[in-house]
Structure formats: structure tokens, C-alpha cells
Amino acid sequence: MLIFVCLLVAGQAAHAGEKITIAAAADLKFALDEIVVLFGKAHPADRVETIYGSSGKFQTQIRQGAPFDLYFSADIAYPRALKEEGLAASEVQSYAVGRIVLWSASRDTAKMTLADLADPSIHKIAIANPKHAPYGKRAEEALKAAGVWEKVEARLVYGENVAQAVQFVQTGNAQAGIVALSLALSPELAKQGSYALIPDKLHQPLEQGFIVTKRATDNPLALAFAQFMTDKEARAVMARYGFGLPGEAK
Numbered sequence: 611m612l613i614f615v616c617l618l619v620a621g622q623a624a625h626a627g628e629k630i631t632i633a634a635a636a637d638l639k640f641a642l643d644e645i646v647v648l649f650g651k652a653h654p655a656d657r658v659e660t661i662y663g664s665s666g667k668f669q670t671q672i673r674q675g676a677p678f679d680l681y682f683s684a685d686i687a688y689p690r691a692l693k694e695e696g697l698a699a700s701e702v703q704s705y706a707v708g709r710i711v712l713w714s715a716s717r718d719t720a721k722m723t724l725a726d727l728a729d730p731s732i733h734k735i736a737i738a739n740p741k742h743a744p745y746g747k748r749a750e751e752a753l754k755a756a757g758v759w760e761k762v763e764a765r766l767v768y769g770e771n772v773a774q775a776v777q778f779v780q781t782g783n784a785q786a787g788i789v790a791l792s793l794a795l796s797p798e799l800a801k802q803g804s805y806a807l808i809p810d811k812l813h814q815p816l817e818q819g820f821i822v823t824k825r826a827t828d829n830p831l832a833l834a835f836a837q838f839m840t841d842k843e844a845r846a847v848m849a850r851y852g853f854g855l856p857g858e859a860k
Contacts, residue, residue, distance in 0.1 A: 627655030628831040631677060633668040634660055635684035635818065636738075636773035637708055637745060637790035640798075641851040642682070645844045649835060656831050664771040666742025672697060672823060679826035680835060684708060684772075684790075685744035686819030693821060699832075700822035705839055707854035708816035709791040710748050715779055715803035717786060722806050724756040727786060735762055736778035736787035738769050744816060745772040749788035751813035779803070791852035818853075 634642050639662050646658045665683040672678055672692060682705070683689050689702045712719050712727075727735055738746030746768065753759040767783065769775035772790045779787040780802060794805040820839070826832035838844055845855055 627653070627657060628829070629657040629659065630679040630826065630829060630832045630835060631659045631661065632680045632682065632835070633672070633676070633678040634662050634682040635665045635668075635744070636662045636771035637684055637792045638662065638682055639773055639793065640796040641792055641847050641853070644847045645839070648843050648847070649838050652838075653831065653834070658831075658835065662771070662773060664739070664743045666744075667770075677825060678823055679829055679832040680820060680822055682818070682820040683744070684816060684818050685747075686817045689819050689821040692823075697824050698821040699824050699827040700836060702819050702821055703836070703839070704817060704819045704856045706818045706848055706856075708745070708818055709810065709852060709854075710745060710752065710788055710808045710813065710816070711791045711794050711805040712786060712808060713776070713779060713789045713794050713799070713803055713805040714786040716782070717804075719786065719804045719806045722786075724753060724758055724808065724812075727753075728758050728761040732785045733765060734767050734778070734784040735765050736767050736769060736775040736784035736789075738772040738775045738789075740768075743769075743771050745788075745790055746775070748813040748816055752788065752808050755812040795850075795852050 642660055646660060665685055665688050668681060669688040672681055681689055686704055692698050693702050712722055737749040740746040740750045767778055769778060775787050776789050776793050778784040793799055822832050822836050849855055
């Protein structure tokens with residue numbers, strides 16, 4: 611009986627699989643969720659947990675020892691800094707270029723430009739916090755380049771990340787927002803509002819990158835997921851959500 615129990619426990623452990631935790635920029639919410647499902651088909655016994663938030667805050671948390679195995683940032687500069695500090699187990703890999711859009715759930719933004727945000731009937735405009743969210747920083751750059759920053763600054767409301775900026779618009783706490791194209795293209799948001807693509811000449815590129823963290827140095831599942839991000843299936847999902855892909859013409 612003792613032998614049987616030991617074999618049973620060993621068998622359960624063998625099928626328990628591995629687990630990794632991914633810290634990912636909020637713009638990846640819908641795309642990465644789909645990619646995790648695809649990855650899971652080839653790794654049915656393993657578990658991938660994804661946590662979405664601000665790229666800048668995740669960088670700080672990794673420095674403080676947060677238990678993340680991979681880090682997907684909306685600004686490649688953040689993982690590059692961690693690599694230089696010896697906190698990465700891989701090279702920094704570029705995985706996408708993001709775009710920002712003007713999005714609203716209550717107005718037809720299809721023909722709007724940033725100049726239209728000066729309209730006083732737009733009482734609140736949501737963006738991610740530029741201090742630690744790359745999409746917020748690019749929104750600030752675009753508003754300044756368009757010459758409307760001073761006209762709208764007092765009406766800006768800041769989300770902790772770009773997903774929270776979207777929520778402000780969804781709930782009516784803001785009449786418009788500058789958010790990620792990848793979120794605007796999601797099935798959920800596509801039913802709720804409209805968007806206008808903001809010219810990328812108005813801001814610095816949103817080149818995005820990821821690393822396998824030092825914590826996952828000997829974790830084969832983390833390395834397998836990193837490799838999967840370069841596969842055709844994963845790239846197809848990223849393209850469908852409006853991301854520019856490494857190695858492809860703009």
C-alpha cells in the first residue's frame with residue numbers, strides 16, 4: 611500500500627506541470643490572453659499566469675524581487691535597463707510596435723483629430739500616467755506636437771495604465787481617451803466605441819520588448835514561451851490586434 615501511495619503521488623507530480631508568471635503591459639491584455647491559450651495547447655499540463663499593468667511599475671517591482679518569469683514592456687527601454695543591471699536571463703527581444711488612437715464610447719471619433727479635443731464640451735480626456743506608462747508618455751508627446759497640450763492639460767485624467775484609461779472612457783468619467791490601438795481593436799471595445807489612429811509622426815515610436823527574468827534562468831517553460839512569441843501563430847495574433855511586428859515592413 612505504501613508503495614502504491616508513493617507511486618500515485620509521484621505520478622500526480624509528474625502531471626502537475628510547471629508554472630510561469632508573466633508581467634505584461636496593459637496594451638497586451640487581449641492579444642496575450644489569446645497567445646497564452648494557443649501556447650497551452652502544446653503545454654496542457656503547464657500553467658501560465660499573466661498580470662497586466664504599467665510597464666514602469668513592473669520594472670520597479672522586478673528590481674525589488676517580484677516573482678515574475680517574463681516581463682513584456684510597452685517600452686523596450688525598460689527591459690534594456692534591467693538587462694544592463696543583470697536582472698535578465700535572456701537578451702532583450704523586440705516583439706512589437708504599438709500605436710495610439712483617439713477613442714470614445716460616446717462620440718464618433720472616426721473623423722476626429724487631436725485638435726478636436728480642445729472642444730470645451732469634452733470635459734475630461736483620459737490617458738495613462740506619463741510618469742510610468744509608455745502609452746501615457748506617447749499621448750503627452752502627441753498632444754504637445756499637435757499644439758493642444760496647454761488647451762487640454764487641465765481636463766486630463768490619468769489612469770495607472772492604458773487599460774484604466776480605457777475604463778474611464780467606458781464608464782463616462784471621460785468623454786474621450788488616447789489609448790492603445792490593440793485595446794480599441796478588441797471585440798469588447800469595438801462594440802462600445804470608435805477610434806481614430808493618431809499619426810505616429812507626432813510621437814516617439816512605441817517599440818516594445820521583453821525579457822526572461824533572472825529568476826527564470828533555469829526555467830524551460832519560460833524559455834519555451836519566449837520562443838513561442840516568435841512563432842507564426844503568436845505573430846498572427848499580434849498583427850490582428852494592430853501591432854507592427856519585427857522583421858516586417860511598416
